[in-house]
Amino acid sequence: MDAPEFTDDPVELIAGQSDVQSGHLSIRELERMRDDNLVAMMRALKRTTGSGAGGVIAAHESTLQRSLPITAELQVPTS
Secondary structure (H helix, E strand, O other): OOOOOOOHHHHHHHHHHHHHHHOOOOHHHHHHHHHHHHHHHHHHHHHHOOOHHHHHHHHHHHHHHHHOOOOOOOOOOOO
16 A cells, blocks of 8 residues: 655645634634544444443443432522
């Protein structure tokens, strides 16, 4: 398999395309988007198979629910 020579040209091309696609977002916003997408994919695995990353999330959420204290319903102000 032939790989292109690693020069400044492909780096600049990729960086330019990346800026066009996401240049309006900050690094923090891009990180948040990435993390939200990863969590969404893991939650989808939890619903479909419950194995792998989905199993880890299911087990974690089960632990969280067991450790939460039972509290009265929240009262939402009507005014």
